[in-house]
Amino acid sequence: MATGSAARSAAPNEPRSGRPRATSRRTLERIALELFSEQGFDATTVEQIADRAGVSRRTFFRYFDTKADVLWSEFDAEVETLHRLLGEAPAGQPVTESIRQAVLAANHYGVDDVASLRARMQVISHVPAISAASTQHYDNWAGALAEFAARRLGQRADDLIPRAIGYSALGVCRAAFDQWVARRDADLISYLDIALTAWQSGFAGLEDSPA
Numbered sequence: 001m002a003t004g005s006a007a008r009s010a011a012p013n014e015p016r017s018g019r020p021r022a023t024s025r026r027t028l029e030r031i032a033l034e035l036f037s038e039q040g041f042d043a044t045t046v047e048q049i050a051d052r053a054g055v056s057r058r059t060f061f062r063y064f065d066t067k068a069d070v071l072w073s074e075f076d077a078e079v080e081t082l083h084r085l086l087g088e089a090p091a092g093q094p095v096t097e098s099i100r101q102a103v104l105a106a107n108h109y110g111v112d113d114v115a116s117l118r119a120r121m122q123v124i125s126h127v128p129a130i131s132a133a134s135t136q137h138y139d140n141w142a143g144a145l146a147e148f149a150a151r152r153l154g155q156r157a158d159d160l161i162p163r164a165i166g167y168s169a170l171g172v173c174r175a176a177f178d179q180w181v182a183r184r185d186a187d188l189i190s191y192l193d194i195a196l197t198a199w200q201s202g203f204a205g206l207e208d209s210p211a
Contacts, residue, residue, distance in 0.1 A: 025063045025073070028053055032070040033119040041067075041123045041130065068130060071120055072137055079140050081106040086148035095152050099145055099169055100196040109180075109188040118181055138174075142166035172199045 031053050035044040046067055050060045064070055082102055089098035109117065124130050143157065146166035150157040157163070176191035198206065 028055075028060060028063055029070055029073070030116060032067070033116050033123075036123050037119045041127045068133070071123060071130060075137055076140070078106050079137075079144050082141070082144040083147075086144065089148070095149050095165065096200045098148070098152075099165070100193075100200060103169070103173060103196060104189055104192055107188055107192060111184060111187065113188075114181060114184045121181065138170060142170040145169050169196070169199060172196060 028049060032044070032049045035048055035052065044067070046060050047057055049067070049070075050057045053060075064073065085102035085105055086098060089102065093101075124134055142163075143166060146162040147157045149155075149165040150159060150162040153161060155162055172195040173192060176195040177188065180186065180188045180191045
């Protein structure tokens with residue numbers, strides 16, 4: 001559940017008015033995160049990001065509306081992917097299994113991505129304005145799951161059980177993501193699969209596991 005997806009459609013990754021040859025969305029993200037780490041988010045300007053990438057300020061804004069969008073573009077694209085994947089889930093498949101499969105398919109980060117994701121999460125956690133804005137992005141992620149659960153259960157997305165499903169899944173996925181970033185020892189999918197499988201079972205049997 002991080003900030004990106006393997007199965008997302010191509011559209012969110014395309015610039016709004018043509019792709020320049022000199023760079024890409026991914027390159028601009030990497031460079032921006034490097035600068036955020038070196039000199040802080042507030043001290044970094046769009047001009048500095050564009051200059052290091054060797055492109056114009058206008059090119060930056062073909063990909064991102066604001067500097068802060070660099071931090072959330074992958075995550076927001078993942079939300080769109082979850083909506084799509086859950087919309088394609090087989091009708092007879094259990095709700096929690098559909099969610100598990102969709103979340104695993106929507107994430108593609110490997111060990112080599114840890115450094116950039118650590119930099120991203122450092123900014124999100126320590127810049128007050130960004131941290132405050134994070135709630136809406138996480139709400140959107142949980143909301144995608146709640147909407148799906150509500151359709152399957154014949155309820156509204158803001159009813160208790162669909163919301164509980166969405167936010168509980170968000171919680172275990174964030175725990176998996178944090179563990180992966182901290183340990184750097186496996187693919188994110190491994191952590192997500194373990195956490196979501198335990199979530200599916202209601203953590204049954206864990207009290208019998210050896211300490």
